[in-house]
Amino acid sequence: MAFDYDSELRYLDPSFRASLGIRSGDHVLDVGCGSGRTTRDAARIAAEGRVVGVDVSQARIEEARELAAADGLRNVVFEVADAQTHPFRDAEFDLVMSRFGTMFFTDPMAAFTNLARSTTTGGRLVMTVWQERAVNEWAGPLIDAILGDSAEAPADDSAFSLADRESTRSLLESAGFGDVGFSDVSRPVWYGADVDAAFDAVLQLRGPQEVLGRFTGAALHRAMGRLRTQLAAHATPEGVLFGSRAWIVVARRR
Numbered sequence: 563m564a565f566d567y568d569s570e571l572r573y574l575d576p577s578f579r580a581s582l583g584i585r586s587g588d589h590v591l592d593v594g595c596g597s598g599r600t601t602r603d604a605a606r607i608a609a610e611g612r613v614v615g616v617d618v619s620q621a622r623i624e625e626a627r628e629l630a631a632a633d634g635l636r637n638v639v640f641e642v643a644d645a646q647t648h649p650f651r652d653a654e655f656d657l658v659m660s661r662f663g664t665m666f667f668t669d670p671m672a673a674f675t676n677l678a679r680s681t682t683t684g685g686r687l688v689m690t691v692w693q694e695r696a697v698n699e700w701a702g703p704l705i706d707a708i709l710g711d712s713a714e715a716p717a718d719d720s721a722f723s724l725a726d727r728e729s730t731r732s733l734l735e736s737a738g739f740g741d742v743g744f745s746d747v748s749r750p751v752w753y754g755a756d757v758d759a760a761f762d763a764v765l766q767l768r769g770p771q772e773v774l775g776r777f778t779g780a781a782l783h784r785a786m787g788r789l790r791t792q793l794a795a796h797a798t799p800e801g802v803l804f805g806s807r808a809w810i811v812v813a814r815r816r
């Protein structure tokens with residue numbers, strides 16, 4: 563079964579939704595929309611407007627199209643597109659939004675400049691991004707536990723590329739946004755109803771996959787055991803929960 567990202571983020575979503583401030587006639591862009599849950603939610607509110615979801619993944623966009631069609635939504639379109647370079651029209655959107663889809667840009671300056679160009683003057687950027695690895699239990703502590711005594715550091719830090727407030731503020735201001743603000747959101751991520759479900763889910767995540775891929779044979783078996791022990795330690799009556807810290811970043815097109 564595919565990783566259930568919408569369930570993982572169930573406790574973070576209310577804060578993100580509340581910060582979007584979508585109006586009925588808004589034209590909205592959802593960046594790195596994945597299978598389009600946030601895009602569909604936006605389309606229901608922007609009933610007199612139009613919502614565009616873009617993602618570089620063909621598979622996610624096909625899934626998003628199917629889910630939106632099943633919901634009977636007519637004011638939403640999905641495109642396979644790289645937000646860094648896609649030729650959006652100038653000032654096409656009142657709101658550019660993203661739920662954890664803007665940290666993976668290879669050229670963040672080009673990406674946010676392109677997004678600023680596509681935003682109306684006074685229009686808003688609202689995105690949620692992870693704070694640094696160490697304060698996210700699902701990342702630093704969990705990966706360290708899987709690694710055990712291995713001294714190797716996790717390789718891929720892209721999920722945390724916008725964690726530093728000052729550099730993100732400076733990036734957004736250089737790209738054409740102003741009034742940049744950060745709200746601290748501290749809610750757990752949910753990995754499954756029980757340890758077995760969470761184990762299957764976590765094995766689909768890039769970080770754990772990457773570090774487990776460093777082990778073979780008995781060492782791999784021990785690393786899997788360390789992962790299972792961590793999941794058991796985080797099991798609650800509400801499911802397997804790991805602490806997380808995110809920023810909701812809000813900025814305005816100058």
Ligand SMILES: C[S@@+](CC[C@H](N)C(=O)[O-])C[C@H]1O[C@@H](n2cnc3c(N)ncnc32)[C@H](O)[C@@H]1O
Nearest residue numbers: 594595596617618619644645646661662663666
């Ligand atoms: C962590 S997922 C979040 C998906 C979605 N926003 C959600 O909340 O379900 C990040 C998404 O960003 C997409 N992505 C990464 N780089 C991108 C880019 N340059 N342009 C568009 N999408 C991108 C990935 O394909 C992936 O689907």
